[in-house]
């Protein structure tokens with residue numbers, strides 16, 4: 530029997546914890562609850578105790594429980610810790626590593642997997658501080674679910690609702706599923722991600738809209754399969770995925786140098802949106818009163834094509850193609866022109882750049898596979914498995 534330690538935070542959605550416990554119990558899980566002090570304002574310990582058929586833990590300062598080191602014992606006796614609803618406050622305290630009540634103390638003291646189901650007002654969810662905390666928690670290896678969108682208790686509309694209890698149960702089951710086999714153990718994979726910035730003068734640069742999310746997700750997925758991953762990242766505001774070595778660069782030429790230095794690699798996934806051109810930057814800021822400047826563009830090194838010709842060419846070389854028209858046709862031509870093994874093509878005329886989802890076409894020697902629109906994490910997981918298939922077949 531799997532044992533869930535459910536931490537209930539102080540938000541309106543705390544009442545849904547009751548339904549979550551009921552669903553988990555009918556599926557045969559043992560559930561033990563911890564409530565924050567604020568959670569008592571929304572749901573009673575009696576309700577949670579009756580549904581979980583266990584004592585509910587509410588304080589760090591219980592002489593009897595703490596005589597047995599209750600906060601350590603609680604996590605030791607769980608297979609998974611679930612925080613639902615996770616308030617903005619709880620996530621902030623988790624991110625900072627605070628341990629100022631029973632919930633956060635046991636979260637800091639645990640080595641068990643942690644799943645977080647946030648619920649809060651739409652603006653609290655959209656606040657930069659919460660976004661930063663969610664990104665950091667994910668980088669720390671915590672699974673943070675994306676809240677649902679809809680009408681909220683406060684009457685507003687938007688993302689921030691607690692995911693429905695059946696969705697939380699599905700996420701619990703996925704988290705408890707055995708870790709994927711380390712199919713890429715012993716392999717080195719290079720991933721590039723993000724945009725490049727090409728300076729015009731000390732304060733201005735030419736950039737593009739790449740967010741780096743897809744490349745970072747691919748680096749994370751490869752690391753989960755056991756690969757040693759080197760991520761060469763252009764300027765992005767993303768935390769480094771767990772277990773990934775990261776090299777930060779700014780320009781295309783810096784990226785080319787970094788790629789050259791990290792070789793050899795068994796596979797390379799070139800996701801970065803590398804600027805095709807640069808300008809010779811002015812040493813001083815160009816003043817507005819001067820004559821309107823003309824930018825003379827010079828070509829940047831073609832990192833993918835250079836890698837294809839390199840004596841250190843990885844066994845599997847994968848390029849990305851961001852297109853706004855005739856996506857597949859351009860990708861098929863790019864695969865041949867660059868002599869890459871695969872091209873992953875995506876149509877970036879919509880909301881892909883910076884968005885959470887992607888719909889891609891995988892172009893290989895065997896033909897074109899069009900994948901359904903998926904979260905970028907899911908695209909990454911599928912691609913990582915395909916990379917493992919290809920490297921296993923080649924060795």
Ligand SMILES: Cc1cc2nc3c(=O)[nH]c(=O)nc-3n(C[C@H](O)[C@H](O)[C@H](O)COP(=O)(O)O)c2cc1C
Nearest residue numbers: 538539540541565567568616617618619648649650
């Ligand atoms: C009526 C009411 C509803 C609240 N709902 C939420 C909520 O849904 N999400 C949230 O993050 N905070 C919510 N808060 C604020 C939290 O209760 C507050 O930040 C509290 O300190 C959280 O404590 P905890 O993180 O220890 O549970 C609400 C507060 C009130 C008074």
